[in-house]
Structure formats: C-alpha cells, structure tokens
Amino acid sequence: MLLLFVRERFAWIGFFIFTLIILNVLFSLDVGLNGVSIWYVNVSLxxxxxxxxxxxxxxxxxxLKDFLGNMDSHLDDAHRNSLALSPFQEVYFRKMEDAFFEKNLELNQAKVQIQxxxxxxxxxxxEVKAPLTAINLMFEHIEDLQLRxxxxxxxxxxxxLVDQQLHQTRLYAIEKDNYLNEIELKPIIYKEIRAMQAWCLxxxxxxxxxxxxxxxxxxxxWLAFIIRQILSNxxxxxPVNSEITIFTEHDSSGATLLHIKDIxxxxxxxxxxxxxxxxxxxxAGRESSQSTGMGLYLASNVAHKxxxxxxVQSKVGEGSLFTLRFPLQNEYAKLTGR
Structure with a gap:
C-alpha cells in the first residue's frame, strides 16, 4: 500500500526535489545568503x-479503508461527514458509490434471470420424465425381443441425458439439497447396474x-449420480463381451475406497x-458423437461438494480404474461445518 501511495505521488516528490534544487542554486548565487547553512535548510525542509x-x-x-469497508451500500450522510472528505474527494466518492449501486442492481437482475x-x-x-416413464412401461407389450x-x-x-441435465440444474444448489448420513454401498450399486441392464445385454x-x-x-x-456417470462411461x-469389476478396500488412513475397473x-x-x-x-469424443464431456465434469463437482x-488410473488398451474415496468421520464433521 505504501509503495502504491508513493508511486501515485511522484508529482509531489518531483516538485519537492525541483524546489530543493532551485533553493540550492539561489544559495550558491546570492552572496547575501553565504552566512546561512544550506545543509541545515535542506535537512529541515x-x-x-x-x-x-x-x-x-x-x-x-x-x-480508503473506511470507504471500502462500506462499499456494498450507499454511505449515509452521517458516515460521509465522519470521513471529512474534501469537495474534490466527495465527487469521486459519489461517482464510485453510483457505479457500485448500478453494478449491484445489474448483478441482482442477472441472478434473478438465472434463477x-x-x-x-x-x-x-x-415434464420430460413423465412420458419417458410411460414409454418404459410400454416396452413390456412389445413381443419382438430384438426390437424391444x-x-x-x-x-x-x-x-x-435427461437425468444428467436434471442434476446439472440442481448442482448449484446442492448445499440445500444434500443429506449426508451412513449408508450401505451395495444397494446403490446394484440399483444402478439394473438400470443399465438393457445396454449391458x-x-x-x-x-x-x-x-x-x-x-x-x-x-x-448424489452418490448414485456419480456412480451412474462412471458406469455409463x-x-x-x-469392448463387447467384457467384464466390469467393482470392489472395495481401505487405505492407510482407514477410509473406504470404491473401485470401478473396466478393460x-x-x-x-x-x-x-x-x-x-x-x-x-x-x-474418444472425436471418434464418437455421443460424448458430451459433461458426465465426469458433473461427477467431479458433485464429489467435491x-x-x-x-x-483415475488408466492406460491406453488396458482400461481404466476409477476410485472413490469416502470421507472419514472427522472429515465428515469438517464438511458439514463449512
């Protein structure tokens, strides 16, 4: 802050140095000032x-610090008077206040539009999920197994895709929507596998x-959503007629690790x-038009929250291993407190 202040006042410093130079020149030229100590005058000035x-x-x-501490709202008259601003500074402060006020209005309007x-x-x-559910029920009436x-x-x-869009829309308000508690992994994973049975068959x-x-x-x-994105990938x-391996273990700290491995x-x-x-x-996205690049992005964001x-560990031609590390009890306490 001090260096910035000095840099902004180079004109003051330049004028003072110029004044000292002129004064020293006058002392050297005027014989009437020979009895005055020029060093004494220079040091005093x-x-x-x-x-x-x-x-x-x-x-x-x-x-400045006082103003920045109150820049989120207009300064009232009492506070402005306590700053003891000069008329010149008052003009600048009013312009800054007006600019902040206008930008806050624009920001609030943008937030309302986004919401x-x-x-x-x-x-x-x-609305889209309703007809999708109805169509899924109609599959039972199709006799041609291959067509079905x-x-x-x-x-x-x-x-x-619809599910991905639904969770993407909810992601920004996940803090209001999540509920952390102790659950078993097996039912969630089996449910997601059953949901993708047609694709696997x-x-x-x-x-x-x-x-x-x-x-x-x-x-x-939200864990089911993360697993869904990893399983779908x-x-x-x-390759056709291959296996996906899902298993758990514990790391050195005692945290549970869920592994999903493909070949x-x-x-x-x-x-x-x-x-x-x-x-x-x-x-892969350049070889297939089905890739959107959103699944793992959303999964990563949800996991972080x-x-x-x-x-992820992966080698070309050998498959990929995705590992989910779940928080310990003390990490969970920090998570709920933030």
Whole structure:
C-alpha cells in the first residue's frame, strides 16, 4: 500500500526535489545568503516534507479503508461527514458509490434471470420424465425381443441425458439439497447396474462385484449420480463381451475406497489431466458423437461438494480404474461445518 501511495505521488516528490534544487542554486548565487547553512535548510525542509507525506498517507489510507469497508451500500450522510472528505474527494466518492449501486442492481437482475431460467429448465426436465416413464412401461407389450432391446437401449441413452441435465440444474444448489448420513454401498450399486441392464445385454457386458458390505458417510442420491456417470462411461468404452469389476478396500488412513475397473480402450496420458473439465471429450469424443464431456465434469463437482475424492488410473488398451474415496468421520464433521 505504501509503495502504491508513493508511486501515485511522484508529482509531489518531483516538485519537492525541483524546489530543493532551485533553493540550492539561489544559495550558491546570492552572496547575501553565504552566512546561512544550506545543509541545515535542506535537512529541515526534507524532515518537514517527510512528516507531511506520512500524515497524508495515514489520513488517506484510513479514509480508503473506511470507504471500502462500506462499499456494498450507499454511505449515509452521517458516515460521509465522519470521513471529512474534501469537495474534490466527495465527487469521486459519489461517482464510485453510483457505479457500485448500478453494478449491484445489474448483478441482482442477472441472478434473478438465472434463477428463473434454472426453474424453467427444471420444470421442463420433470415434464420430460413423465412420458419417458410411460414409454418404459410400454416396452413390456412389445413381443419382438430384438426390437424391444434396441428401443430400451435408446430409451436408456435419452433417460441418462435427461437425468444428467436434471442434476446439472440442481448442482448449484446442492448445499440445500444434500443429506449426508451412513449408508450401505451395495444397494446403490446394484440399483444402478439394473438400470443399465438393457445396454449391458446389448454389448454382452457382465459384472464381477465384491461383497460391498461397507457403510460410508455420504449422500445416497448424489452418490448414485456419480456412480451412474462412471458406469455409463465404463459400459460405453468397454469392448463387447467384457467384464466390469467393482470392489472395495481401505487405505492407510482407514477410509473406504470404491473401485470401478473396466478393460476398455483406456484414456490417453494427455487426456487424463483434463477429463474432469467441462465439455472436454478428449480423443474418444472425436471418434464418437455421443460424448458430451459433461458426465465426469458433473461427477467431479458433485464429489467435491459431498467430500468424495475421485482418482483415475488408466492406460491406453488396458482400461481404466476409477476410485472413490469416502470421507472419514472427522472429515465428515469438517464438511458439514463449512
């Protein structure tokens, strides 16, 4: 702050130095001033200037901090008078206040518009889910098994996209919507596998599943969404007639680790640091128009907000291993307190 203040007052310092130079020149030219000590005058003026400069710094920085502390709202007359502003400073402060007030109005209007758009989108998603549910029930009346499986597969793709949009809309208010408690992993994972049964049957993909008896501290609904995104990627990029392995273990700190492993095409080394970025589809996205680059981005954001860490290990041609680390009891306490 002091360096900035000095930089802004180079004109003062320049004028003072110029005055000293002129004064010293006059002392050397005027024989009538030979009896006066020029060093005494120079030091006296320098000390006076430094004291003046320091006083101005203390006063002006104090006023600035006082103003910045109240910049979110208009200063009332009493507070403005307590600042003891000069008429010149008063003009600047009023302009700044007006600018802050206008920008706050624009920001509030933008927030209202975003909230309205979010509400409309959420309502639209709920409207779409109703006919999707009805169509799913109609599949039971289709006798052609091959046609039924194809339709179920396409329905599942549409359902996953709608579900992804629903959770993306809710993501910004997840703090109001999450409920962290102790739950068992097995029912959630089995439910997500059953939901993707049509897709798995079409590709001949099976599952090798561990006991999954661990109890973890998390939000069941949002955990299901994370697993859904990882499973859909594993199924999408796994070869025909392959297996996906799901198992758990504990790390050195005692935290539960959930592993989801496939033997698909794998993720190139250059893509790994960016797979959780929004809309990033990577090498696979350039080979398939089905990739949106949103699934892992949303999963990563949700995981961060409920205290789950996602780690990925992958090699091209050898598949990928996604690991979810669930928070411990003390980490859970920090999470709920933030």
């Amino acid at each position: 320098l000390v006076c200037f430094i004291l003046f400069f320091w006083c101005r710094y203390v006063i002006e920085v104090g006023k 309205e758009h979010s509400d409309e989108l959420l309502a639209w998603v709920h 499986r194809k339709l179920e597969n396409e329905w599942l793709r549409l359902h996953l 079409e590709k001949g993909i099976g599952f090798e599943i561990g006991e999954l008896t661990e109890m973890v501290m998390t939000d069941g609904k 594993a199924i999408k990029y796994s 698909g095409r794998g993720i190139p080394l250059d893509d790994l640091p960016r797979i959780f970025q929004k809309s990033y589809t990577g090498t 409920i205290g789950i860490r996602i780690n």
